[in-house]
Amino acid sequence: MTIRVSDRAASERFYATVLGSEPTHSDSVFAEWDDFSLAEADAEHPPTQRLHVGFVASSRARVDEFHRAGIAAGYRDDGAPGPRPQYRSDYYGAFLLDPDGNSAEAVNHGALRRGGTIDHLWIRVADLDASRAFYETLAPEGGWQVRSRMPDRVTVLGDSGSFSLVPGALTEHVHMAFPAGDNAAVDAFHYAAMHAGYRDNGAPGERAVYHRGYYAAYVLDPDGHNIELVNHNR
Numbered sequence: 001m002t003i004r005v006s007d008r009a010a011s012e013r014f015y016a017t018v019l020g021s022e023p024t025h026s027d028s029v030f031a032e033w034d035d036f037s038l039a040e041a042d043a044e045h046p047p048t049q050r051l052h053v054g055f056v057a058s059s060r061a062r063v064d065e066f067h068r069a070g071i072a073a074g075y076r077d078d079g080a081p082g083p084r085p086q087y088r089s090d091y092y093g094a095f096l097l098d099p100d101g102n103s104a105e106a107v108n109h110g111a112l113r114r115g116g117t118i119d120h121l122w123i124r125v126a127d128l129d130a131s132r133a134f135y136e137t138l139a140p141e142g143g144w145q146v147r148s149r150m151p152d153r154v155t156v157l158g159d160s161g162s163f164s165l166v167p168g169a170l171t172e173h174v175h176m177a178f179p180a181g182d183n184a185a186v187d188a189f190h191y192a193a194m195h196a197g198y199r200d201n202g203a204p205g206e207r208a209v210y211h212r213g214y215y216a217a218y219v220l221d222p223d224g225h226n227i228e229l230v231n232h233n234r
Helices: 008-019 060-072 128-142 183-195
Strands: 002-005 030-033 036-040 051-056 076-083 092-097 103-108 118-125 145-150 153-157 162-167 174-179 199-206 215-220 226-231
Touching: 002 008, 008 030, 008 036, 008 060, 008 103, 060 076, 060 092, 060 103, 076 103, 103 118, 118 128, 118 174, 128 145, 128 153, 128 162, 128 183, 128 226, 183 199, 183 215, 183 226
Parallel strands: 002 036, 051 103, 118 162, 174 226
Antiparallel strands: 002 174, 030 036, 051 118, 076 092, 092 103, 145 153, 153 162, 199 215, 215 226
């Protein structure tokens, strides 16, 4: 997942501080912590707003340290460390606001995402039914499952980890990329979106600017978020 930030240096300092590590990769365009990255906003790509990102924490002590480090550095509290049993009986989280006001959480629970920095996202949408239809339509090609157990939330599940769609003040300018097993899956994803009347944001093809063999397609969800399916061919 990529977010756009109004001040890259300030945001990079925030995430390095609270995640407890420098980026795993940094160049002139992106700073990355494995599956989470940030890039400078510009006229074409405004800052991401009103997003919630929950980061994997290996222990409750690591959740406490995330919050303590952020507060010590002068960042804004959005919820002290503690249990949140409304999510899971063993859910323990803490919340801070990044320089653009997005909610960043460190979370520990018994079903954490495996193999990634991000455990979950919360994305606020303008029309929950329209967003549900988009993700249901592309679920076979995208490799995710859609669940609607509550009237005010839709959860999209991968092999591990999730993101939730909820109504409210709109989350803006998010890019999410999902893995594909082969190039044909990328082609099918784009075809299904176009056939259903969704908006194209980049036809299937190789994007060697990222690396050789990077084969991806991009479509826009109902709120204009850039949704990508990519086969890295490596």
